[in-house]
Amino acid sequence: MTDCLFCKIVAKEIPATVVHETARTLAFRDVNPQAPTHVLVIPKGHYENAAVLAEADDGLADDVLKAADAVAVQEGVAEAGYRVVFNTGPQAGQTVFHVHAHVLGGRDLHWPPG
Template identity: 85%
Template sequence: MTDCLFCKIVAKEIPATVVLETDRTLAFRDLNPQAPTHVLVIPKEHHANAAELAVADDGLADDVLKTAHEVAVREGVAETGYRVVFNTGPEAGQTVFHVHAHVLGGRNLTWPPG
């Protein structure tokens, strides 16, 4: 999609601080971090939200989650705990409509979330 912020990051048209890249996913630091570790993991292929990702391609959602876990390992939060969040739709707080997982950790994460 030509107007999608995350597609432009995948295409290297917009810079990002990349943490991990695989053939099918890209992980980069959130510009407005909500925890010491706050990394976004996206599929390189455009899908608007988690629901679309789930039905779009066999194995792509798995790749996003595997990348999220590897980010947690590399960031040193896998042992102490981390959260993976998909916001789907405007009322859930989704502002960029290219599916992305937030990997959050490095502090005590309370429940329920805000």
């Protein structure tokens, strides 16, 4: 998509601090972190939200989760614990309509998140 912020990051048209990359995923630091570790993991192809990604049924959702775990290990938060969050739809707080997993860690994460 030509007007999608995350597609532009994948295309290297907009800079991002990339921390992990595979053939099908890209992970980069959130510009407005909500925890000491806050990394976004996206598929390189455009999928609007988690529901659309799940329907793709080509193993890509699994790749995104594997990348999220790899980021948690790399960032040193895997052992203590981390959260993976997908916001799906405006009422859930999704503001960029390219599916993305938030990997959050590095502090106690209370429930409910609010």
